[in-house]
Amino acid sequence: MKKNCIVAQSGGPTVAINASLAGVIDGVIKCDKFDKIYGSVHGIQGVLRNNFLDLSDSSEEFIKSLSYSPAMYLGSCRFKLPDVAADKDTYQTIFNTFKEMNIGAFFYIGGNDSMDTVDKLSKYAKEIGSDILIAGIPKTIDNDLVVTDHTPGFGSAAKYIATSMREMAYDTYIYDIQSVLIVEIMGRDAGWLTAASALARTSFSEAPHLIYLPETNFDEDQFIENIKTLLPVKKNVIVAVSEGIHDKDGNYISATSAVADKFGHAQLSGTGKYLENLVSSKLGVKVRSVEINVLQRSAAHMAAKTDIDEAFLLGKKAVEFVADGYSEFMTIITRTSNQPYQYEISHSPVINIANQAKSVPREWINKEGNDVTEDMLTYLKPLVTGEVTISYVDGIPNYPDISHLTS
Amino acid sequence: MKKNCIVAQSGGPTVAINASLAGVIDGVIKCDKFDKIYGSVHGIQGVLRNNFLDLSDSSEEFIKSLSYSPAMYLGSCRFKLPDVAADKDTYQTIFNTFKEMNIGAFFYIGGNDSMDTVDKLSKYAKEIGSDILIAGIPKTIDNDLVVTDHTPGFGSAAKYIATSMREMAYDTYIYDIQSVLIVEIMGRDAGWLTAASALARTSFSEAPHLIYLPETNFDEDQFIENIKTLLPVKKNVIVAVSEGIHDKDGNYISATSAVADKFGHAQLSGTGKYLENLVSSKLGVKVRSVEINVLQRSAAHMAAKTDIDEAFLLGKKAVEFVADGYSEFMTIITRTSNQPYQYEISHSPVINIANQAKSVPREWINKEGNDVTEDMLTYLKPLVTGEVTISYVDGIPNYPDISHLTS
Numbered sequence: 045m046k047k048n049c050i051v052a053q054s055g056g057p058t059v060a061i062n063a064s065l066a067g068v069i070d071g072v073i074k075c076d077k078f079d080k081i082y083g084s085v086h087g088i089q090g091v092l093r094n095n096f097l098d099l100s101d102s103s104e105e106f107i108k109s110l111s112y113s114p115a116m117y118l119g120s121c122r123f124k125l126p127d128v129a130a131d132k133d134t135y136q137t138i139f140n141t142f143k144e145m146n147i148g149a150f151f152y153i154g155g156n157d158s159m160d161t162v163d164k165l166s167k168y169a170k171e172i173g174s175d176i177l178i179a180g181i182p183k184t185i186d187n188d189l190v191v192t193d194h195t196p197g198f199g200s201a202a203k204y205i206a207t208s209m210r211e212m213a214y215d216t217y218i219y220d221i222q223s224v225l226i227v228e229i230m231g232r233d234a235g236w237l238t239a240a241s242a243l244a245r246t247s248f249s250e251a252p253h254l255i256y257l258p259e260t261n262f263d264e265d266q267f268i269e270n271i272k273t274l275l276p277v278k279k280n281v282i283v284a285v286s287e288g289i290h291d292k293d294g295n296y297i298s299a300t301s302a303v304a305d306k307f308g309h310a311q312l313s314g315t316g317k318y319l320e321n322l323v324s325s326k327l328g329v330k331v332r333s334v335e336i337n338v339l340q341r342s343a344a345h346m347a348a349k350t351d352i353d354e355a356f357l358l359g360k361k362a363v364e365f366v367a368d369g370y371s372e373f374m375t376i377i378t379r380t381s382n383q384p385y386q387y388e389i390s391h392s393p394v395i396n397i398a399n400q401a402k403s404v405p406r407e408w409i410n411k412e413g414n415d416v417t418e419d420m421l422t423y424l425k426p427l428v429t430g431e432v433t434i435s436y437v438d439g440i441p442n443y444p445d446i447s448h449l450t451s
Numbered sequence: 452m453k454k455n456c457i458v459a460q461s462g463g464p465t466v467a468i469n470a471s472l473a474g475v476i477d478g479v480i481k482c483d484k485f486d487k488i489y490g491s492v493h494g495i496q497g498v499l500r501n502n503f504l505d506l507s508d509s510s511e512e513f514i515k516s517l518s519y520s521p522a523m524y525l526g527s528c529r530f531k532l533p534d535v536a537a538d539k540d541t542y543q544t545i546f547n548t549f550k551e552m553n554i555g556a557f558f559y560i561g562g563n564d565s566m567d568t569v570d571k572l573s574k575y576a577k578e579i580g581s582d583i584l585i586a587g588i589p590k591t592i593d594n595d596l597v598v599t600d601h602t603p604g605f606g607s608a609a610k611y612i613a614t615s616m617r618e619m620a621y622d623t624y625i626y627d628i629q630s631v632l633i634v635e636i637m638g639r640d641a642g643w644l645t646a647a648s649a650l651a652r653t654s655f656s657e658a659p660h661l662i663y664l665p666e667t668n669f670d671e672d673q674f675i676e677n678i679k680t681l682l683p684v685k686k687n688v689i690v691a692v693s694e695g696i697h698d699k700d701g702n703y704i705s706a707t708s709a710v711a712d713k714f715g716h717a718q719l720s721g722t723g724k725y726l727e728n729l730v731s732s733k734l735g736v737k738v739r740s741v742e743i744n745v746l747q748r749s750a751a752h753m754a755a756k757t758d759i760d761e762a763f764l765l766g767k768k769a770v771e772f773v774a775d776g777y778s779e780f781m782t783i784i785t786r787t788s789n790q791p792y793q794y795e796i797s798h799s800p801v802i803n804i805a806n807q808a809k810s811v812p813r814e815w816i817n818k819e820g821n822d823v824t825e826d827m828l829t830y831l832k833p834l835v836t837g838e839v840t841i842s843y844v845d846g847i848p849n850y851p852d853i854s855h856l857t858s
Binding site: 086114115120122203206210211212215217218219244246248249335337339341342344345346348350425428430438439440441443445447449451 | 522741744745
């Protein structure tokens with residue numbers, strides 16, 4: 045009797061994570077080693093709660109529309125598996141369910157926390173002599189997973205950020221007065237997304253004129269000096285900052301800006317808002333801050349085709365590797381050429397990936413710590429390429445029915 | 452000898468205002484009554500400063516790419532013409548330039564402040580017996596111009612808002628915990644844009660569950676009650692609020708939320724941020740606020756084709772009306788049918804339009820003041836339809852060279 049599979053999604057959303065799900069579904073349907081493919085709703089918690097969707101009869105059309113959709117079709121969780129020594133019960137519940145459902149493979153799509161789950165389940169399977177194969181598939185807009193060249197979701201978020209940055213630059217240039225625009229971008233510990241704003245530049249616009257990543261220390265006085273120098277020359281100075289920039293002592297710039305509301309409650313303003321107030325009070329120039337916020341991880345209409353195609357393949361290939369008997373791995377991308385952009389998909393032991401984070405190398409940031417280098421641009425450029433065609437109904441993008449999450 | 456024309460843009464940007472410019476250029480090039488078409492850079496200030504671009508040789512390709520571009524190709528100004536009684540010199544300078552350049556018609560694309568300029572120039576022309584014809588062409592994302600059914604720029608901003616709202620709703624539904632998302636939308640005095648968020652709804656998602664426009668008074672206690680009632684039923688409550696919501700005494704909700712930064716400087720937090728803090732402190736639930744900010748008026752990649760086509764026609768028809776001898780008007784849209792959507796373009800005296808504002812009718816808001824009615828949806832639906840095809844280079848939208856504004 046053929047075994048069945050379970051797939052689940054975990055961590056924060058990206059617009060490519062459903063493409064990896066689509067790849068897994070497509071892979072299982074077309075693989076002669078497995079029978080059913082079940083989706084566990086809300087990550088590993090769906091296994092603990094017996095909350096599954098049977099995805100085995102997914103049509104080609106559904107798989108395609110899933111590939112071009114935002115967020116996470118199966119829902120997510122922020123559930124960290126306990127250590128097996130501390131709580132064996134949870135593991136027993138999971139593996140009992142696997143047994144009852146005749147599961148042969150479990151696929152988990154997520155970031156480095158999710159890879160921790162893959163690692164722990166792999167170890168427990170080994171411990172109890174289970175032959176269930178466990179595979180991880182990467183995703184995170186933050187691009188901070190090690191071993192893989194980059195992560196699904198990053199390219200699309202980067203495309204959205206560069207596009208929005210360019211559009212906001214056009215918006216900024218219209219007035220004949222000096223002004224500063226500060227754009228706050230996600231990525232608390234890794235500056236990849238903020239770096240991608242550099243792709244907005246054109247032959248006639250250097251915006252963003254300044255880029256600050258969390259990989260260097262942020263000096264407020266130097267920042268004000270940078271703007272002061274640029275303003276008379278550029279008229280409009282546009283700045284990209286990571287939400288995670290911090291001073292030399294490691295204090296987040298946003299955290300140092302605690303403000304009190306009218307009730308006297310302390311509240312954190314965002315990094316961008318804090319810098320807006322700083323520039324306004326120090327330079328008295330017109331200044332605006334924009335926090336792109338969740339739009340950068342949910343704008344499926346602006347996904348990069350390259351990113352979606354890779355995410356799909358990373359899911360589909362995971363099924364092939366499992367069918368070949370591999371386990372305890374995460375599928376990875378290895379870049380083999382920049383021009384033309386070429387890559388290979390393989391797999392790597394998850395134990396070397398879980399709970400680690402990849403920062404921007406210091407040599408890809410300029411000496412002054414306020415821009416990125418050509419090497420960074422060479423790395424980024426292929427990842428944002430290609431446009432997706434999504435379906436619109438009455439002028440608004442039409443995405444899959446997620447009533448299993450909304451009701 | 453044929454006369455020449457000048458066209459200029461003024462006020463805040465929209466993604467349709469360059470389509471109206473393209474329409475004027477195309478109209479003048481194809482009209483046998485006029486010779487050259489000059490673009491005045493930075494609105495009427497370009498006329499005062501002799502800052503013009505000769506647009507007469509614009510190619511079909513340039514006109515097309517202009518139609519699908521963000522912000523204002525000619526730059527803008529926030530310059531209100533003085534009363535002629537107080538400052539005749541300014542008017543004399545303008546009309547001397549018109550004479551030197553052999554100008555027969557002046558086209559001004561803008562909102563109600565810009566229509567004030569059209570009105571004043573028209574009156575002065577009459578006063579001095581000038582035969583220069585003055586035409587206004589509407590634009591504003593706020594949709595608050597009277598007489599015309601709606602304004603160019605609104606439909607595209609509405610499409611962006613509804614799309615982003617839907618994508619953020621998908622992003623919100625993924626976790627199996629109660630949460631509140633508050634989305635702050637532009638439109639300080641008119642709620643049209645905030646109302647458009649209702650187009651995000653689907654058969655399986657009622658988001659936004661609550662919509663608050665500036666046309667009704669906002670009651671904080673009632674707002675908290677609304678959320679408290681919905682949370683257990685909906686799990687994730689998504690709220691759209693206008694930046695301009697105010698209490699029964701007319702105090703902006705954002706203005707009541709003055710906060711002090713670490714230097715003790717008072718600062719205004721946005722309406723959304725204020726409500727985020729309110730919900731957090733009153734209900735202790737997970738809450739996030741998002742300010743869509745300038746993205747809603749600059750995202751040319753998400754323009755509504757219907758909107759762009761109308762904006763182009765409003766510009767082109769303005770040339771025809773002027774060629775027929777009309778002056779002192781603004782081109783307007785009259786809706787003649789909802790299903791199928793049909794409209795006519797004509798013109799109306801600018802004196803009845805300048806300095807006035809159109810609010811959302813009270814009967815298009817529900818009794819409780821926390822949603823819009825079916826009539827509003829019927830009005831909105833056709834305006835966001837149609838998708839534009841823009842050109843991408845290296846994965847990022849490629850918009851016209853605006854080096855005349857950046858250097």
